[in-house]
Amino acid sequence: MDIESYRHYANSLEAARQPAWRYNEMKPCGLNYNNIILAWMYDSCHRLFRDFKREAEQIVALLALSSDATVIDMGCGTGAFALHAAPHFRKVHAVDVSKAMLRRARKKARKARLGNIEFHRGGFLTYEHRGEPVDAINSVAVLHHLPDFWKLVGLRRMASMLKPHGKLHLFDVVFSFDVARYESGCKRFVKAMSAHLGSTGQIESETHLRDEYSTCDWIMEGLLDKAGFNVELADHKDDFLATYVCTKKDG
Numbered sequence: 001m002d003i004e005s006y007r008h009y010a011n012s013l014e015a016a017r018q019p020a021w022r023y024n025e026m027k028p029c030g031l032n033y034n035n036i037i038l039a040w041m042y043d044s045c046h047r048l049f050r051d052f053k054r055e056a057e058q059i060v061a062l063l064a065l066s067s068d069a070t071v072i073d074m075g076c077g078t079g080a081f082a083l084h085a086a087p088h089f090r091k092v093h094a095v096d097v098s099k100a101m102l103r104r105a106r107k108k109a110r111k112a113r114l115g116n117i118e119f120h121r122g123g124f125l126t127y128e129h130r131g132e133p134v135d136a137i138n139s140v141a142v143l144h145h146l147p148d149f150w151k152l153v154g155l156r157r158m159a160s161m162l163k164p165h166g167k168l169h170l171f172d173v174v175f176s177f178d179v180a181r182y183e184s185g186c187k188r189f190v191k192a193m194s195a196h197l198g199s200t201g202q203i204e205s206e207t208h209l210r211d212e213y214s215t216c217d218w219i220m221e222g223l224l225d226k227a228g229f230n231v232e233l234a235d236h237k238d239d240f241l242a243t244y245v246c247t248k249k250d251g
């Protein structure tokens, strides 16, 4: 059995533990973050256009929580947020579906001697939060891995993990260009990613558009509302990136 067939077999065994109709979030769509080489190269690629520390500190400031707060980082990847946020909070639960990405994040946390990050393998649809409800959830560049209906299910599950008035910070590729001009909108996205990452950025953005599930701003805002969030801040950049800061609604 080759490695891809073995992975497929292992994924179907995992999926078998879920009802057959449930979306299998352990099976990668688009880029395969289970790939150890991709996980290994992730930081060096992303550092070409991201400053993880500055990003995390901006999110910490937007969340405006006390140092006693507990937060979940959903889709933590290699720890871009979790590692830099950990010194600001009592505890960070760092959750990801990819063992390879979690392995990288754990290794970095050990090296930085951060003892207040708990790592969990799981995702929007499968992570079971066992502790007290948390003060906030962060999720950066992850929700587009789920089709829209499953985004709604995932967002509702996250609302259920939050304390009353708990906060959600969400950043993702979300389209706010006019659909009549979708071709130029998509081309601008590919051009921007290629400018950051050359041919890797081109392949990543083309894969994203073709095989992943980024949605429109009005759909995303409807999903947040239906899932039980008030959108306090919606910031759309370049017509294809969005930041949302939300508060869990009463009741």
Ligand SMILES: C[S@@+](CC[C@H](N)C(=O)[O-])C[C@H]1O[C@@H](n2cnc3c(N)ncnc32)[C@H](O)[C@@H]1O
Pocket (backbone or CB within 6 Å): 025, 033, 034, 074, 075, 076, 077, 078, 079, 080, 081, 095, 096, 097, 098, 101, 122, 123, 124, 125, 139, 140, 141, 142, 145, 146
């Ligand atoms: C583009 S990376 C973002 C990682 C990190 N948040 C960052 O800011 O660098 C996407 C991550 O989402 C994870 N992922 C994909 N589907 C997921 C799901 N359904 N639930 C949780 N994480 C998921 C992938 O394994 C990958 O680590």
